[in-house]
Amino acid sequence: MKRIVELTINGEPRDMTVDSCRSLLDALRDDVGLTGTKKGCDVGDCGACTVIVDGEPVNACLMLAVEAEGRTVETIEGLQPGVDTLHPLQDAFMRHGASQCGFCTPGILMMAKKLLDDNPRPSDEDIRFGLSGNICRCTGYTKIFDAIKAAAIEMEAARS
Amino acid sequence: MNVTTPIEQRDFKIVGKSVRRDDVLEKVTGEAEYTGDVKLPGMLHGKIKRAAIAHARIKSIDVSKALAYPGVKAVLTHENVPRVLHYGSPHPRSASCTKDQYILDDRVRFWGEGVAAVAAISEEIADEALDLIEVEYEPLPAVFEPEDAAQPGAPLIHEVGPGGNLVLDPVRVNRGDVDAAFAQADFVLEGTFSGGRPHPAYMEPNVCIADWDGSNKLTFWTSTQTSFMVRGILAEVLGLPLTKVRVLVDHMGGGFGAKQDLFQHEFLCALLAKETRRPVKMEFTRHETFVAGRSRHPCKIWLKQGFKNDGTLVARDMKLVYDSGAYGSHGPGVTIVGTTAATSLYRCENVRLEGRCVYTNTPINGAFRGYGVVQSYYALDIQMDEAAERIGMDPAELKLKNVVRAGDIAPSGHPILGHGLEICLQHGMDVLDWKSLRNRDRTPDPKRPHIRTGWGIGCEMHGSSAYPGIKEQGNATVKVNEDGTVTLLTGAAGLGTGAHTALAQIVAEELGVRFEDVGTIHGDTDVVPWDIGAFASHTTYLVGTAAKMAATKVRASVLERAAMKLQVKPGEIDLSEGNIFVKAEPGRFMTVAEAMGPSRGIPAANIVANGTYEPTKSYSFAAHFAEVHVDTETGIVEVKRVIPVHDVGRVIHPIAAQGQIEGGIQQGIGHTLTEDYIIDKKTGRSLNAGLVDYKMPLSMDMPDIETIILEAAPDPGGPWGAKGVGEDPIIAIGPAIANAIHDAIGVRFHHYPITPEDILKALREKGA
Numbered sequence: 020m021k022r023i024v025e026l027t028i029n030g031e032p033r034d035m036t037v038d039s040c041r042s043l044l045d046a047l048r049d050d051v052g053l054t055g056t057k058k059g060c061d062v063g064d065c066g067a068c069t070v071i072v073d074g075e076p077v078n079a080c081l082m083l084a085v086e087a088e089g090r091t092v093e094t095i096e097g098l099q100p101g102v103d104t105l106h107p108l109q110d111a112f113m114r115h116g117a118s119q120c121g122f123c124t125p126g127i128l129m130m131a132k133k134l135l136d137d138n139p140r141p142s143d144e145d146i147r148f149g150l151s152g153n154i155c156r157c158t159g160y161t162k163i164f165d166a167i168k169a170a171a172i173e174m175e176a177a178r179s
Numbered sequence: 180m181n182v183t184t185p186i187e188q189r190d191f192k193i194v195g196k197s198v199r200r201d202d203v204l205e206k207v208t209g210e211a212e213y214t215g216d217v218k219l220p221g222m223l224h225g226k227i228k229r230a231a232i233a234h235a236r237i238k239s240i241d242v243s244k245a246l247a248y249p250g251v252k253a254v255l256t257h258e259n260v261p262r263v264l265h266y267g268s269p270h271p272r273s274a275s276c277t278k279d280q281y282i283l284d285d286r287v288r289f290w291g292e293g294v295a296a297v298a299a300i301s302e303e304i305a306d307e308a309l310d311l312i313e314v315e316y317e318p319l320p321a322v323f324e325p326e327d328a329a330q331p332g333a334p335l336i337h338e339v340g341p342g343g344n345l346v347l348d349p350v351r352v353n354r355g356d357v358d359a360a361f362a363q364a365d366f367v368l369e370g371t372f373s374g375g376r377p378h379p380a381y382m383e384p385n386v387c388i389a390d391w392d393g394s395n396k397l398t399f400w401t402s403t404q405t406s407f408m409v410r411g412i413l414a415e416v417l418g419l420p421l422t423k424v425r426v427l428v429d430h431m432g433g434g435f436g437a438k439q440d441l442f443q444h445e446f447l448c449a450l451l452a453k454e455t456r457r458p459v460k461m462e463f464t465r466h467e468t469f470v471a472g473r474s475r476h477p478c479k480i481w482l483k484q485g486f487k488n489d490g491t492l493v494a495r496d497m498k499l500v501y502d503s504g505a506y507g508s509h510g511p512g513v514t515i516v517g518t519t520a521a522t523s524l525y526r527c528e529n530v531r532l533e534g535r536c537v538y539t540n541t542p543i544n545g546a547f548r549g550y551g552v553v554q555s556y557y558a559l560d561i562q563m564d565e566a567a568e569r570i571g572m573d574p575a576e577l578k579l580k581n582v583v584r585a586g587d588i589a590p591s592g593h594p595i596l597g598h599g600l601e602i603c604l605q606h607g608m609d610v611l612d613w614k615s616l617r618n619r620d621r622t623p624d625p626k627r628p629h630i631r632t633g634w635g636i637g638c639e640m641h642g643s644s645a646y647p648g649i650k651e652q653g654n655a656t657v658k659v660n661e662d663g664t665v666t667l668l669t670g671a672a673g674l675g676t677g678a679h680t681a682l683a684q685i686v687a688e689e690l691g692v693r694f695e696d697v698g699t700i701h702g703d704t705d706v707v708p709w710d711i712g713a714f715a716s717h718t719t720y721l722v723g724t725a726a727k728m729a730a731t732k733v734r735a736s737v738l739e740r741a742a743m744k745l746q747v748k749p750g751e752i753d754l755s756e757g758n759i760f761v762k763a764e765p766g767r768f769m770t771v772a773e774a775m776g777p778s779r780g781i782p783a784a785n786i787v788a789n790g791t792y793e794p795t796k797s798y799s800f801a802a803h804f805a806e807v808h809v810d811t812e813t814g815i816v817e818v819k820r821v822i823p824v825h826d827v828g829r830v831i832h833p834i835a836a837q838g839q840i841e842g843g844i845q846q847g848i849g850h851t852l853t854e855d856y857i858i859d860k861k862t863g864r865s866l867n868a869g870l871v872d873y874k875m876p877l878s879m880d881m882p883d884i885e886t887i888i889l890e891a892a893p894d895p896g897g898p899w900g901a902k903g904v905g906e907d908p909i910i911a912i913g914p915a916i917a918n919a920i921h922d923a924i925g926v927r928f929h930h931y932p933i934t935p936e937d938i939l940k941a942l943r944e945k946g947a
């Protein structure tokens with residue numbers, strides 16, 4: 020059964036026509052054309068599909084598209100504050116080499132954004148714990164931790 | 180070691196700097212296009228019906244219900260696909276492959292092998308149609324362990340090959356007089372070792388899209404490390420000229436070696452698209468990446484070594500048996516590389532080695548970072564620690580005494596260049612103050628008396644090419660455009676290592692332009708020069724040299740053109756940072772853009788040159804120092820700190836090189852402690868084909884890694900002495916952890932993964 024779902028994606032009101040059993044991940048990737056969010060497992064195990072729904076991180080593969088009705092969804096495509104500017108996390112990921120193959124990167128960036136929004140001065144342990152649902156198989160996480168710490172400092176400085 | 184000319188030294192402007200990676204900009208914004216992101220009009224979705232039996236003959240297969248299912252457009256079985264015997268790992272410039280597979284056969288050789296394929300208007304419909312295909316099997320006796328498969332009278336898995344379920348004839352190496360050396364040894368150590376079945380678990384599941392045009396040309400998007408091999412083997416098996424197959428791959432979500440086979444689903448995707456005359460996409464589920472992907476060869480090793488009482492190694496006798504799974508894939512290459520690697524690492528004049536590779540009715544094992552050497556060096560390095568223990572010597576000292584040095588014969592047959600391993604080992608010992616670490620107070624922390632700490636060392640060396648098994652060829656084309664910008668065309672794949680950035684750095688450095696002015700084109704076999712593929716840690720070494728050669732040529736031509744414009748001789752001018760200046764009068768200069776652009780009477784120009792390079796081999800080295808905490812109550816081992824010391828020759832992009840090392844350590848900790856893709860020994864069924872049951876080290880599990888990269892032994896075969904780095908880290912970390920566990924609790928393990936159950940059992944036995 021097809022349904023029309025109205026929601027806000029990256030600040031824009033959208034509607035999508037989806038099967039009632041379609042995941043938010045497939046809807047975003049195939050119906051809306053936002054392919055930045057990745058599918059690493061489709062069963063909630065890898066975090067590659069992490070998006071933010073009403074301020075909470077969600078595995079988009081585990082959420083039905085119809086559940087997003089009336090909600091606000093943020094994806095990697097909405098992370099850049101402007102066309103020519105990067106979010107401090109994006110910039111830090113580039114400088115610190117925190118992305119190799121990049122397949123985990125959109126999910127990890129969204130998770131890291133949520134982490135820093137909630138906790139602007141995270142400890143090393145907070146960062147490790149915050150990313151415990153996101154698999155990166157390339158980097159050994161070292162440079163991801165470095166990048167998140169650097170972005171936190173930068174964002175803190177920009178606020179004060 | 181290819182050329183004897185000394186390595187050129189210069190004041191580097193771009194090489195050695197962690198410049199901004201363009202591919203990463205696309206990755207952090209979500210714009211990077213991976214194969215799975217490509218969507219074509221009218222695209223169908225393909226799915227594969229997989230056998231739920233490990234060894235059988237297909238008696239009958241009925242697809243009528245599936246074909247009649249609404250939305251299904253085509254179904255393929257062994258009865259309607261071309262029957263061409265082909266390679267799984269078609270390295271075109273090697274002789275070490277076994278032709279042992281058909282696209283679809285009337286025989287099943289492992290649980291999960293594809294027996295039919297469906298194309299439908301949606302993935303869901305294709306999936307549902309799979310259940311409507313009825314297959315009747317005649318079960319055949321199956322074997323799941325190499326020991327059983329190698330028994331006389333064991334069921335034969337293939338008709339091809341040397342027989343007895345061998346994938347290739349045993350690989351043998353004999354050097355010196357092993358028996359005489361053992362007779363003169365003061366003591367002899369003998370042991371058996373074994374390794375599990377780690378899986379690469381790249382984050383992007385295998386995916387491909389096939390599309391045929393009216394001229395019968397196939398355009399094929401696929402997540403592969405080896406696009407030209409895909410082109411070659413697809414063309415061969417489908418009976419097409421090479422010009423009728425175009426392979427495209429932009430970004431890849433990792434591969435780690437395992438995306439360099441030609442997979443069954445890739446043929447089927449192409450054939451479904453041909454049959455339906457519509458584009459078809461096939462995307463693995465995570466479960467399929469395990470079952471139908473490639474894992475590391477499980478291995479059993481028997482190792483005997485003789486030593487003098489001063490710790491000098493005098494004789495080595497080693498037998499290795501690799502489990503190939505149901506098809507040959509990289510079995511021959513892995514067996515040859517893993518076996519011959521054991522001629523070296525620790526110098527020994529008397530060596531006798533025998534490597535075998537055996538078919539079993541289990542999922543296919545293939546190339547995975549560390550390619551056969553993870554297994555053999557795990558055994559070698561642990562036994563070196565045991566030798567040290569036997570004579571009461573510091574293992575670091577014993578290793579230092581025996582490590583290969585300049586002039587020793589490498590596995591490839593070449594003399595080793597430089598003292599890379601010795602320098603790495605010594606450097607790590609100095610940085611850590613290893614002596615005092617050894618002599619530290621070992622009383623457990625009274626607050627946590629069940630935690631024991633230990634330190635261990637693992638050493639490794641690895642070639643920056645696949646020579647002599649494969650004669651590689653690196654190619655690059657460099658164009659200087661009429662506005663002075665530069666385009667590099669390369670066939671090297673972008674696995675995520677930063678290879679394209681390193682190649683662009685090399686071109687910019689050699690040519691004398693800014694890094695930002697070099698753009699890279701890759702990933703289209705119709706456009707870029709032929710490439711052997713990204714494997715064997717060779718892209719920077721092999722393609723980097725080819726790119727440097729091409730840049731040297733265009734530089735000369737640019738200077739010639741500028742000289743004409745400046746009305747001087749080419750020798751009188753130089754080029755640096757995009758400016759061409761008269762050496763005697765530095766105030767007189769023009770930019771590369773001005774040199775290339777039009778001026779009165781001289782039209783604008785493009786300058787193009789190619790570089791082709793056929794190297795032999797260089798070796799990179801590493802010594803890893805690892806600290807572990809062993810919980811004697813739970814058996815859990817935590818790796819707390821790793822100090823990897825690597826010699827990679829000239830470093831092109833430091834952050835990318837460090838990233839390779841840190842990621843390799845993550846995967847190596849995994850296979851040493853938790854990762855093992857388990858196949859049921861009764862049925863051949865996969866027991867943990869998913870990311871929760873297959874346990875990898877994640878953010879909470881990673882140690883502090885303090886990477887040290889030394890430019891200890893640059894090799895003139897690579898650009899300014901650069902060597903490879905991709906495979907090295909995963910090899911050294913394993914024995915470092917195993918040796919550290921021994922240091923912590925006094926128990927030796929000869930296998931991986933070393934699980935908490937193993938630790939607890941060993942502690943119980945030790946206590947008893």
Ligand code: FES
Pocket residue numbers: 057058059060061062063064065066067068069078079080081
């Ligand atoms: S794709 Fe959603 S968690 Fe893996």
Ligand code: FES
Pocket residue numbers: 117118119120121122123124154155156157158382432433675
């Ligand atoms: S960068 Fe490849 S999985 Fe994280």
